[in-house]
Amino acid sequence: MLPSNCQQRQSRNDGDNHESEPLPSSENLQLTNGTGGTLHHLQATKTTVKERLSFLFNNELFSDVHFIVGKEANQQVIPAHKLVLSVGSAVFNAMFHGVLATKSEEVELPDVEPAAFLHLLEFLYSDEVRIDSDSVMTTLYAAKKYDVAALEEHCVEFLKANLGTDNAFLLLTQAILFDVPQLAALCLEMIDKNTTDVLNAEDFTDIDQDTLNAVLERDTLRIREAKIFSAALRWSEAECNRRQLQVTPINQRTVLGKAFHAIRFPLMSVEEFAMGPVKSGLLDDKEILELFLYFTVNPKPNVGFTDTPRRMTGIKLTVNRFPQINWQWHLPNTSEVTFTVDQSIFVVGFGLFGFYQKSIEYKVHIQIIHEDTKKVCGSNITTFCCDGSAEISPAMFREPVEILPDTIYNGSAEFCNMQEMQQYYGIDGLEQAVINYNSGEKVVFHFSDVELVDVSRRMNQIPAIIFLI
Structure with a gap:
């Protein structure tokens, strides 16, 4: 129990009845002070400033302020030392030593959780950080309220390390509420x-x-x-x-x-x-x-909803599946590629071969179909340009096509109004292609059509898949 003001006044009055008392030495302080044993333990065994201050955390010894923290159902009285708090926090310094400094020895903090306030004080007394998934947001609130930037940074780093798809929205709302733009940006990137x-x-x-x-x-x-x-x-x-x-x-x-x-x-x-x-x-x-x-219909009418494709972010990569290139007269109008991938990606286009020693712009219909359901996942009629060399030319989908892991898809490119001329094509296609990125991460593609006899698949004009990861 906290001593009442009446009890404190009575104690001081009792002391006034003694005409003189010798100054206490460290030895008789241990005998006369009610906390003498504790004080002697502090002085004798704590050999560094950090150890001595840590010992005073949440300790009545020498405390000169008490915080009544939390709401009534979960209220806790926590002792503290104004000097320690003022050194570590500009807010506490203003509270105890500013123009409008409080004169009370008790400070009510109904908006702060007791556990979070103890984490804050422990950091101020010892530099120790004790946060977990249950207390990090309330501790972040306390750190921001009392302007303890170092603890705030520890909380943000903890949240960043534990950010995942299951809590991205929760942390985003908290980041906005507590004005932590760096964390909000990371949440949006995860989303x-x-x-x-x-x-x-x-x-x-x-x-x-x-x-x-x-x-x-x-x-x-x-x-x-x-x-x-x-x-x-x-x-x-x-x-x-x-x-x-x-x-x-x-x-x-x-x-x-x-x-x-x-x-x-x-x-x-x-x-x-x-x-x-x-x-x-x-x-x-x-x-x-x-x-x-x-x-x-064309032209497209105004419908009151935006038709601007979403520009997906991510690392753009290309998988090439043919180690060798050749050319011949008039290949079939349609080339196909059947593939699976080991993780979710977004295909944004195909790389296509052009025409031998012929610079031309051609119209092509590209498409990706889910092999099991036969559902068209993405389709676009577009143009691609070739310059007569064996360089691959991109033909892009209007919007990225989501590809699920370990699922068979069939991609195709149908060349419209094909003229009879020599065309480049790939031979000896790979069954597996591994794309390495980000210093150790990888994406694995499997192509299941390389053993087929069909000339449109073995002598193929779709050498590359362009995708986002």
Whole structure:
């Protein structure tokens, strides 16, 4: 129990009745002071300043202030020493020695968790850092409140080291709340690179509307737009429940607010649009009609939703599968490549061979199909230019195509209006290709068509796959 002011005054009055007392030596201090044994232990065994200050942490010995920390149900009285706190924190220095310094020996801190405040004090007394996943955010709050930058940096480093797809959104909201831009940037980078996993994590539906909108507006999300819509739909259901609203299309669109218009419906395929947004009931009849027209006519009408492809970030790599190149007259119009990869990637285009000693711009239809479901994952009619050399020319998809690990895909390139001329092609294709990057990391491709007799596959004009990791 803390001594009352009355008890302290009585103690001082009792002392006034003695006319004189000898100054205590260290020996008789141990005998007369109620904490003499403790003090002697401190003086005799703690040989460094750090050891002596650490001993005083959360210790009544010499304490001259008490903090009443936390709310009533979890309240804790913690002793401290003004000098130690003032040396380590400008906020504490102002609290005890500033113009508006407190005169009270008790300071209430209802907004700070007791465990977090103890972590803060332990750092000020000993430089020891004791944080874990349960206390790091409350400790970060205490470190920022009392301007202890070194402890704040330790907390941020801990969060960075433990950032993953399962907590990226939680840490993003906390980073925004506590104004930690470096951590927020790392969270957004994690969301960009692992969008599918992050949107499927449990904490996604717990984020606030502003954070949802900020994420959906990003140009760098690595995911198909149909999956973004599905994630937004899940979030709207959770938000309706939080607001105690009935889960209806009208209420779902209302709670989404600006985030609804951050969904890029024109980037979906017709099938994705019909099976998802149309069936959801969130779009009105006019919007549905305008979007169907967008998918089917040229020039494209204004639909009120952006059609700018998301520019996915990541390391752009190329896998080349042919060690040898040759040329011959008039190969088949279509070349194919069947492949699997050991991890999630995004294919952004194919590298194609051109025509022997012929500089020309050609139209080509490139496509990737999921081998089992026969679903078209990506398709684009584009042009590529060749200069008559054996150099590979890129033919790019309109938006990156998500490739799942250990899944068979069939890529194809159909050359439109092919003329009869000599063309370059690859021979003796690799069954496996390993791409090394980032000093030790790697991506492994397997190609399953190299043993086939079909000339369009063995003598192939798709030597390279261009992808993001």
